[in-house]
Amino acid sequence: MMLEYIIVGLIVLSAVIILVYKFFKTSDNKDGKCGCCSNCSYSDKL
Amino acid sequence: MEIKKITVALAGNPNTGKTTIFNGLTGLRHKVGNYPGVTVEKKVGTRKYKNYEFTIYDLPGTYSLTAYSIDEVVTRDFIINEKPDVVVDVLDSGNLERNLYLCMQFQELNVPIVCALNLSDEAEARGVVIDEVKLSKILRIQMVKTVGVKSEGLENLLERIIDTVENSNTQFCPSYGGELETDISEITKALNSDADFVSKYPACWFAIKLLEKDKRAIELIENHAQKEIVKFKTSEKIKRIEKHFGRDSEIVISEQRYGYIRGATAEAITRKPVLEIDMTEKIDAVVLNKVLSLPIFIFIIWAIFQLTFAIGEYPMGWLETIFGWTSELAGSLMADGLLKSLVVDGIIAGVGGVFSFVPLIVLLFLFISILEDTGYMSRIAFIMDKVLHLFGLHGQSFLPMILGFGCSVPAVMASRALKSAKDRIITVLITPFMSCGAKLPVHILLAGAFFAHNAGNIVISIYIIGIMLALISSLIFRKTILKGDSTPFVMELPPYRMPTLRGIFFHVWEKTFQYIKKAGTIILAASVLIWAVTTFPKLNTDTISYDNLKEEFKKRVDINSIKSEMEALKSGKTVISNIEEPEEKKSLSELKEQLIKGEKTIESAVNEKIEELTEARIETLKQEAALEYSIAGRIGKIIEPLVRPIGFDWKIGVSAVTGFAAKEVVVSTLGILYKVGIDETEESEGLRESLRKDEAFNPLVAYVLMLFTLIIAPCFATLAVIKAEIGWKWLGFSILYSTLGAWAVCFVVYQIGSLFV
Numbered sequence: 001m002m003l004e005y006i007i008v009g010l011i012v013l014s015a016v017i018i019l020v021y022k023f024f025k026t027s028d029n030k031d032g033k034c035g036c037c038s039n040c041s042y043s044d045k046l
Numbered sequence: 047m048e049i050k051k052i053t054v055a056l057a058g059n060p061n062t063g064k065t066t067i068f069n070g071l072t073g074l075r076h077k078v079g080n081y082p083g084v085t086v087e088k089k090v091g092t093r094k095y096k097n098y099e100f101t102i103y104d105l106p107g108t109y110s111l112t113a114y115s116i117d118e119v120v121t122r123d124f125i126i127n128e129k130p131d132v133v134v135d136v137l138d139s140g141n142l143e144r145n146l147y148l149c150m151q152f153q154e155l156n157v158p159i160v161c162a163l164n165l166s167d168e169a170e171a172r173g174v175v176i177d178e179v180k181l182s183k184i185l186r187i188q189m190v191k192t193v194g195v196k197s198e199g200l201e202n203l204l205e206r207i208i209d210t211v212e213n214s215n216t217q218f219c220p221s222y223g224g225e226l227e228t229d230i231s232e233i234t235k236a237l238n239s240d241a242d243f244v245s246k247y248p249a250c251w252f253a254i255k256l257l258e259k260d261k262r263a264i265e266l267i268e269n270h271a272q273k274e275i276v277k278f279k280t281s282e283k284i285k286r287i288e289k290h291f292g293r294d295s296e297i298v299i300s301e302q303r304y305g306y307i308r309g310a311t312a313e314a315i316t317r318k319p320v321l322e323i324d325m326t327e328k329i330d331a332v333v334l335n336k337v338l339s340l341p342i343f344i345f346i347i348w349a350i351f352q353l354t355f356a357i358g359e360y361p362m363g364w365l366e367t368i369f370g371w372t373s374e375l376a377g378s379l380m381a382d383g384l385l386k387s388l389v390v391d392g393i394i395a396g397v398g399g400v401f402s403f404v405p406l407i408v409l410l411f412l413f414i415s416i417l418e419d420t421g422y423m424s425r426i427a428f429i430m431d432k433v434l435h436l437f438g439l440h441g442q443s444f445l446p447m448i449l450g451f452g453c454s455v456p457a458v459m460a461s462r463a464l465k466s467a468k469d470r471i472i473t474v475l476i477t478p479f480m481s482c483g484a485k486l487p488v489h490i491l492l493a494g495a496f497f498a499h500n501a502g503n504i505v506i507s508i509y510i511i512g513i514m515l516a517l518i519s520s521l522i523f524r525k526t527i528l529k530g531d532s533t534p535f536v537m538e539l540p541p542y543r544m545p546t547l548r549g550i551f552f553h554v555w556e557k558t559f560q561y562i563k564k565a566g567t568i569i570l571a572a573s574v575l576i577w578a579v580t581t582f583p584k585l586n587t588d589t590i591s592y593d594n595l596k597e598e599f600k601k602r603v604d605i606n607s608i609k610s611e612m613e614a615l616k617s618g619k620t621v622i623s624n625i626e627e628p629e630e631k632k633s634l635s636e637l638k639e640q641l642i643k644g645e646k647t648i649e650s651a652v653n654e655k656i657e658e659l660t661e662a663r664i665e666t667l668k669q670e671a672a673l674e675y676s677i678a679g680r681i682g683k684i685i686e687p688l689v690r691p692i693g694f695d696w697k698i699g700v701s702a703v704t705g706f707a708a709k710e711v712v713v714s715t716l717g718i719l720y721k722v723g724i725d726e727t728e729e730s731e732g733l734r735e736s737l738r739k740d741e742a743f744n745p746l747v748a749y750v751l752m753l754f755t756l757i758i759a760p761c762f763a764t765l766a767v768i769k770a771e772i773g774w775k776w777l778g779f780s781i782l783y784s785t786l787g788a789w790a791v792c793f794v795v796y797q798i799g800s801l802f803v
Contacts, residue, residue, distance in 0.1 A: 001383075008384045008578075015574035019707065022568055 049094075052211055053101050053128070057121055057152070058136035059145050060107030061424075061540050063164045065089075066194035067136055068104040071204070095204045103130065106462075109144075111151040112260060119262070120462075125157055126247065131211045132158045134203065139169035139176055139191070140541070142315065146307045147300075149187065153220050156248040159187050160206045162199070166191040168541060173318035181314035185220075195546060219250035222302035225290070229283040230254060236279045240271040256280045257287065258296045326421075326541040333422070339429045346422075348506060350413040354406055355490075355502040361405035366734075369398035388577055396573025396714035399733050400565045403487040403713075407561050408554055410486065414451070415553035419545035423448060428539060437517040438524030440464055443473040447516065450480030451509075452557070454764040457482075458771055468528045474772050475523065475780055476516035478760040481509050483557070484564075484709035488755045491713055495734035496748040508752050515757065515787070564708060572711045576678070576704060576718050585675035587668040595667065599660050605652060612651045616641040673697075673719070692792040693750050693800070695742040702754050708761050746799040750792045757788035 058064050068074070072091030089104040108118045125133060133152050137145040142163075152159050163169075163178055178189040188206040192199035221227055233253035238244055244252075247266065255263035257280065267273055267280075287295045333342055373394045380386040417423050427444040434444055442464055450457035454477055461473040481489070489508050493501040524530070614620045615638050622638065625631045640646040646654075673679050674696075682696030689699035701715040713733075720736040737743050759765065759781045769777040 004384050008388055011388065012574055012578045015571035015578075018567060018571035019575065022571075 049097055049099050051099050051101065052132065052207065053103070053130040054207060055103045055105055055125060055128075055130040055133045056136060057105045057125075057133055057148070058107060058162075058164075059109055059138065059141075059148060062107065062136045062138040062145065063194040064104055064107060064136045067134075067162060067164065067192065067200070067203075068102060070194055070197045070200050071100070072102055093204075095201075096208070098204075098208060100204070100207070103128075108148065110148055111155070112258070125152070125155060130157070132160055132207050134160050134162055134207065136162045136164050136192075136194075139163045139166045140172055140174055142174075142176065143304070143307055143311055146185075146311070147303055149185075150220050150303045150307065151251075153185075153187070154248070154251040154254050156219065156251060158210045160203065160210050161187050161189045162192045162203055163189055164192045164194050166199075167193045167196075168543075172324060175316045175318060177314045177316075181310060184310045184313055195549075220303075220306055222299070222306060226287065226298070226302055229257065229287060233257070233276065233279050233283060236272060236276045237270070239275070243270050254299060257284060258299050259284070324541075329542055330425070330539070333425055334428065339425075343426055343429055346417070347509075348502075350410070351502045351506050354409045354413065355505075358406040358409050359494075362402055365402040365405065369394060369402065372398070384581075387581065388574070391718060392573055392577025392581075393570065395717040395733075396576065397565055397570050399491070399713045399717035400487055400569050400710045401562075403490055403710075404558060404561065406490055407483060407486065408558050410483075411452075411557040412550065412554050415550045416545055418553070419543065419549055421540045421542045424539055434517070437521045439472065439476075439517070439520045440466070440469040443469065443476075443520075446473050446477050447480050447513075450477045450482060452483055454478050454480070454482050454760050455767050458764060458767045461771065466530075468530050471772050471776060472520050472523050472528055474768055475776070475783070476519050478764060478768075478780070478784060479512045479516040479519065479757065481512045481756055482709065482760075483561070484761065485755055487710050488705075488712045489752050491716070491734065492737070492748040492752050495737045496743070496745040504749070504752075508756055511753065512756050515791070519783075519787075564710070568708050569710055569714055572704065572707045573714045573718065576711075576715050579677040579681075580673060580679070580718055581676060583675065583677070585672045587672055590668075590671070592664045592667065596660055596664060599663050600656055603656050603659060605656070608652050608655050609648060612641065612648050612655075616648070678719075688789075691796070692754065692789060693747045693796040694754075698742060698747065698751060702751060702758070705755055705758065706762060708763075709755060712755055744803065746796065746803045750796045750799070753795060754788050754792050757784055757791055759784045 056064050056068050068089065068091060071093050073093070074089075074091045091102050091104070093100040093102060103124065105121045105124060108121050110118065111122045112118060124130075135145075135149045135152055137149065149159065149161060163176060166176070169176065176191070178191055182189040188210055190199055190203045190206050192203060219230075222230065230250065230253045233256060234249045237249040237252055252263060252266075256267065256276070267276055270276055284295045287298055291298045293301075333339060373390050376394060377386065377390050380389065417426075426448065427442075430444050434440070443461070446457045446460040449460050457477045457480065458474050461470050461477065464470045464473055486505075489505045490501070493504040497504045611620070615634065618638075620634070620638075622631055622634050625634065637646070637651065641648070641651060674683065678700050679696070682700040685699045685703070686694075686696040689696075689702070694702065697719045701712050701719060704715045705712040716737065717733050720733060720740060737748070760768075765777060765781070768780055
């Protein structure tokens with residue numbers, strides 16, 4: 001039971017990290033892509 | 047041997063095939079389209095050839111290097127600041143006079159140039175024969191014939207680049223003749239007095255820009271050591287030119303450039319008479335016909351949606367069945383508990399719901415790619431231009447709007463091509479009203495569930511409402527906060543081209559891959575999170591007594607109707623073969639047999655049915671109580687008073703709001719929330735069936751939810767780009783306008799609709 005809670009907790013935590021990472025990645029655009037589609041390569045220079 | 051590095055900037059007019067040449071040289075697969083404005087940003091790729099490593103930049107297409115639009119500034123600043131070793135100017139061989147105008151400006155900038163005479167096969171078919179050796183000698187620029195789509199002439203182009211870099215002849219400024227030449231050289235002389243300044247900005251080019259009254263050049267001259275002398279000389283020369291020619295100095299310079307180009311092309315180009323009218327003209331005579339153009343356009347869009355739904359329905363159904371089986375399989379293999387709930391109700395329900403739409407996405411983008419690659423998309427912009435002007439929009443705004451049907455992120459960025467800041471802001475604000483690809487699964491799900499026989503028309507109506515809202519919003523902005531007239535626009539109509547299988551495949555693959563990738567990352571993560579907020583904190587429903595409710599429910603059951611159902615079943619009046627669901631069919635057949643054989647009486651069958659219905663109802667109530675107790679339930683209850691007037695209960699309200707992460711997440715959330723109340727036999731029926739059976743949903747609510755998803759603030763990726771393009775203030779305005787607008791439109795539609803439904 002405890003182990004199940006730990007596994008589920010870790011999965012939910014990973015999901016939160018992925019979403020937060022994607023959000024800041026999009027806001028920063030440091031790698032030049034928002035990850036939404038491949039049509040753009042947004043750059044801070046502009 | 048040592049590898050030598052060469053930086054190449056790929057520039058040229060819009061729609062001359064720069065991105066095709068870029069892809070051919072670098073082996074990359076960037077989006078290519080047969081309409082102007084595909085590249086709004088510079089892209090970079092590399093290529094190794096012989097002992098050289100080429101770093102190639104694909105710059106946005108521009109007609110000139112004035113500082114009118116952002117993409118012109120991007121190209122110009124890149125060449126001045128980054129100083130590439132060579133600029134490859136990609137020219138449309140069929141429109142050489144107009145294309146060479148930009149080439150002249152590169153020459154003024156004093157950068158080494160190689161010209162790719164692209165689309166040379168098309169030009170030759172139209173009777174245009176270019177003597178590239180002669181033209182090369184006249185203009186003192188290396189010229190290479192290329193056919194980008196067939197990768198012809200690319201190696202020769204690399205050879206010319208190497209030759210130009212290794213034997214670069216600098217300091218050649220095109221001659222504009224007579225007194226104008228003297229004016230330019232006098233300003234150049236004054237500019238040369240500041241060595242630092244001319245090391246940054248080539249003197250000849252800068253002198254011409256000053257005579258053209260270029261805004262950016264006038265700003266930059268403030269940094270010149272002898273700025274007063276330069277300014278005095280410039281003003282004196284402009285006065286002289288304008289007095290002498292009787293026209294604005296900018297126009298005079300432009301006329302001189304064209305004169306120079308005409309002279310060169312007259313020597314090097316011969317035109318063979320082509321007897322038959324070219325295919326493009328024949329097609330345009332029909333599709334751009336004053337009367338026929340709009341009906342043809344509407345018919346094509348209608349046909350695309352009908353075909354997408356008619357063909358896509360089958361593979362979509364298969365995928366739904368596969369996910370139903372997967373869900374049942376996972377359910378039977380895993381022990382009851384949290385993990386099983388996460389996998390079955392969270393991941394499979396959430397991601398599976400979104401995955402089922404892959405066939406429709408493939409089909410829709412297949413048709414859109416064909417429209418793009420043939421060149422019809424540009425005609426659509428041309429057809430819409432007059433309509434757009436009525437709403438105070440720039441004709442060029444239609445290109446970002448069309449891109450918005452795919453994804454709002456590149457669409458918002460494409461607004462950079464607009465020269466006026468007001469036009470740009472308006473375009474960015476209205477682009478999210480175009481129904482993007484991510485909103486499509488929401489529309490398909492709801493239209494399929496509640497308007498099965500008219501799904502295509504219903505989805506088209508949402509798209510049309512999106513376009514209408516964009517146009518009306520533009521008119522409102524133009525009349526209030528962004529007053530002014532829309533600037534005129536000349537739309538380039540590229541020739542029709544037969545789409546290549548390779549091109550279409552890459553477009554469709556790219557879109558599909560991105561969709562699947564998104565389902566596997568953002569949507570998977572969002573599904574897990576939504577499952578967590580709909581599961582925790584857990585409510586122990588075993589401690590709650592439902593005995594009173596059971597009795598209450600049993601009293602309310604219509605016993606007579608169940609009794610007549612059983613009698614009809616026994617007498618054979620109920621035609622079991624008409625029942626679609628296999629499980630239901632099987633259990634009814636068994637019951638019929640038992641009734642006929644006398645193993646069960648009508649009374650005992652009625653009592654069993656009442657017991658079954660009561661248990662199912664109590665199970666639903668337990669799950670609903672648990673859901674309301676969860677975080678999502680509590681949030682939902684808080685927002686419920688706000689969404690009630692538009693017909694939503696708290697569950698629909700929560701689903702609509704989660705679209706902020708990505709619009710497809712609305713489908714995932716519905717998938718997770720509406721697993722509640724579905725008994726085991728119904729699990730494989732899919733989300734559409736679950737929604738149809740839910741009391742809170744009806745066709746009107748479904749339509750309002752589609753509208754709400756269409757109009758409310760876009761996903762966070764788009765919001766981030768809006769902020770980058772037009773700043774915080776307008777981002778705030780955009781969120782407020784679209785959210786309040788969504789509520790207001792949905793309120794009106796729901797309240798009026800309620801009168802009839």
